[in-house]
Amino acid sequence: MSGAELGLAVSVFLACTVEAVEALTIVLAVGTTRSWSSAMSGVGAATLALAAIVAALGPALTSLPIGVLRVAVGGLLLIFGLQWLRKAILRSAGLKAKHDEQETFREETEAARALGVKPAGFDGYAFAISFKGVLLEGLEVAFIVLTFGANQKHVALAAAAAAAAVLAVIAAGVAARAPLAKVPENTMKFAVGVMLSSFGMFWGAEGAGASWPGGDAALLALIPSVLIAANAIVWMLRRAIPVAGGEEPVPAEAPELTGVSA
């Protein structure tokens, strides 16, 4: 497996794990309060829809000329990666609330209970919420699988990494029988943002006609450079940006795995 393929697999695995954890929380909430069979039907339908999207768009993307593919996919990955990275930086700096699976689970459970009596058979609410949750969380992963996979001509590897992540999250969810609140989601989103931005930058520039010094080995410099720059921004934000009113400093909470010292 080449370095780029390893990067593809790791990026997809991390992105998929994060999204699967969020989807699992929703499915757990409606499954435990409403109907497991209907919730699982929603999960199955959404999974089929996502698989159909990847199967339909994958071959179309991989048939594009490599230059066009790289500049388009590189640009999209970069736009996407910068969004992930920006939010992760803001969360690490304490300027954006971190995703709280316990809180999401509580909200979803209350909403499901508020509907009152459950139908004896098929529960449309449990189906719809599960379907929507899995589809929406999965779309981002499908996008990453398609773009990364198409660029590397390895959609199958990307899909396998996504499937492995889903299976791991399901296994952990079954074992815990509760939302996976201890998964370091922000650290994983930080890592995905760094990887998507680095690969997007690399492929986008190549597609636009630039040649990287050292060829593919340039990624070995790009990825740590983006990571260092992102951590430097977190560090500067924690020191410089005041909280509302401009009086209190941002609390320097312990970093997850980004290597930033408080």
Added chain:
Amino acid sequence: MSRVRAFCLGVWDFIVGDDWRTALGVVLALGLTALIADASIAAWWVMPLAVLGLLALSIRRAARGAARSG
């Protein structure tokens, strides 16, 4: 709102997100890279500089917004 409009807005929101300036900056940086590379000049440095600048500006806008609203 028509379904087509809603779909287009959904796609826009999915890809561009809540910071269109960053998306526009990425497109412009790729264009600049293509122009420089077309002139047979080394152009690999454009994207790293652009990404650093776009990320810093995006964070700055978001941080200021958070400080104002927080």
